[in-house]
Amino acid sequence: MNAHELPILLDRASPLPLAAQLAAALRGAILDGTLRHDDPLPSSRTLAASVQVSRGTVVSAYDQLAGEGYLLARPGSATRILVDRPTPSTPPPVRARRDPISRTTPPRPDPAGQPASPLPMIDLSPGRPATRTLADAAWTSAWRAALAASVRNDVPPALGEPGLRAAIAEHLRRVRGLNCTADDVIVTAGTSDALACIGLALASPNPALQDAAGVPRTAPRIAVEDPGYPTARRVLTRVGAHLMPVATGANGIKLAELATLDPAPQAVLVTPSHQYPLGGSLPVQSRLELLDWARRTDAMVIEDDYDSEFRYDTMPLPAVASLDTDGRVALVGSFSKTITPWIRCGYIVATGDLGERLRAVRRDLDATVSGVQQLALAHYLRSGGLARNVARARREYAHRRTLVIDRLGALPGVRLAGLDGGLHVVVHLDATAGADASALVAQAAERGVRVAPLSHYAVLDRGQHGLVLGYGAPTDLELSRALEVLAGLLTGAADH
16 A cells, blocks of 8 residues: 555544654555555655644654564655565564563574574673764765865875865864864874874973983873773783773772872773763863862873764753863764774864864874764764754654663562663672672673673773673664563562
């Protein structure tokens, strides 16, 4: 049946909202095969007129189904059915008895004589964003414009394409309140590349700093959050840094412990907007105290500003870099969460002497991001495409966050944290009740769900036990199934 001819009856006397009724009707038509893969749906205005509801009601229903993975909504083109259901001639899959705890879908039968293969793993690893929202006209137009530009016979500028640097500076001025210029921006191949540049800048030999044999010391001392970002630790160690772990709490890094380090580190790496992985946000007073510590110890602050775009209950706090008046902060950002990790592009913003040292390193290492990609990103930022994509993604993530809270929030022996923003949640477990995070991770994997243990992010064992799960990448259907598995496992752990 053509989607435009689909009979939809809404009950205005029902307590169920009209948008939810409309979504349910469309969902049922998809699941029973009335609407099939790649069928176009009517425009929101057309369907609204047909069923006599507001256009906002239709938009809400479409957004709900897109978030659940049923629809592919592309601005400027028809919304289409994304789910590919088997045709009537396809034999139904053999269904095995379900485990009352796992509730997972049984393996699909393979061709004759071959053993059954399991369904793909539902990957709830943190840090993976949704990319379905990226399929819009602005993204395509940006790449078309970049490819139409004249082919150059030289390499891209080491510090980055000037248009992209200017677009990043303007973007940060609007969304992070950062008063910076294009000259303060250095384009990098993502966060890891940025951290490597910073580590090398700090490791530059200084004749005034010598060991007992008179050899210049080149290994910078860098304090890092514990638990914190494992990749950052690996990168900084690879470029020769000596790492000094500092405990983190509900509101981020513990400044009192940072102040006790002796000798004082030359830099500290923090995630103040959304501490990774615990999720706390460093209060403004603490941000000012952090800058005061940096002045007193002649240290720098490396501010990893990941996830700052995604807040749900409160507005994001100002970046530490926006409070800095002494040029002691290097703000590191990337487009991995707001666009996709696949493009590997980010930036450092730094001023003063620190900025000069970082630009010197970048010039020595040369450009690491293709010129065509930089031109495309510059177009995407200037057109407002990034801002619109972030708004779409934020709506999706807010809905999935609600699914996590509803399914896991009330379980005994479980405490959720890190939900004020970002794309992941920490599930703290009551170790005194016998909960074993490592065992739960293994059991979840056996049932087709991948999550990470909180211990994976720790340097020292500080008695924190739990799971870290990301809700950005999976569809609502995948997330719901995964949460059912995890809820069963967590309930079983609490019972024992």
